[in-house]
């Protein structure tokens with residue numbers, strides 16, 4: 229009887245994870261995307277400038293063109309200031325689920341580990357998830373963006389991840405935490421080895437440029453880079469638009485999100 233209850237519990241949880249994934253991409257994404265376009269429209273009309281929402285110029289792409297995965301699960305649904313939106317999490321999970329078994333996935337910027345965990349649970353069992361984070365006492369090569377220190381100076385770094393580690397979950401063993409300033413970190417051991425790179429560290433222009441250069445080195449041909457906070461943090465928006473204007477590599481904003489998508493050929 230007890231065994232049956234445990235199975236029921238597991239199935240109920242899995243169904244919930246799927247329902248959240250469905251809701252995130254089919255409802256939350258289009259409506260929240262519309263809301264943001266509406267905000268941008270009025271900002272432009274009223275000629276309002278604000279630190280945290282810019283006009284955007286990169287061409288758009290539908291999430292369906294970025295991944296063939298349609299059934300997507302989501303874990304850790306509660307969002308904290310500093311996390312990605314639930315629609316963005318679903319998108320990242322779809323990309324992680326599409327990585328081949330044994331693939332390397334690399335995240336710049338761990339925060340509480342919500343996306344790390346989601347990519348871990350979504351990907352095949354032999355994948356490795358690397359997540360790099362700056363610790364508060366570490367010196368940085370460039371200045372961080374104004375207003376982002378609170379994401380570095382958290383009470384418990386990678387708090388959600390620690391919770392799952394303490395619970396002794398097997399899947400979490402796929403994660404390797406790395407510590408350092410992304411502009412000083414030695415990425416060379418990862419050269420051309422990653423199937424998915426998620427750039428979500430500092431939002432300062434210099435960091436986005438430097439993290440992008442490194443992400444492009446470590447992603448393998450056929451692999452994908454995703455950036456967060458395009459159109460939200462001015463440093464991210466400026467750096468990515470500048471790269472696209474200068475290099476015409478085909479950066480695309482995933483419609484309805486602040487994610488930018490690029491596939492290495």
Ligand SMILES: C[S@@+](CC[C@H](N)C(=O)[O-])C[C@H]1O[C@@H](n2cnc3c(N)ncnc32)[C@H](O)[C@@H]1O
Pocket residue numbers: 310311312335336337338339340341342343344360361362363368372379380381408409410411428429430435
């Ligand atoms: C926006 S949060 C990341 C959110 C996380 N990826 C998620 O999806 O929930 C930014 C993270 O980048 C880290 N960070 C900021 N500057 C960094 C740097 N120079 N090098 C490495 N990590 C950095 C911060 O410590 C913080 O954990």
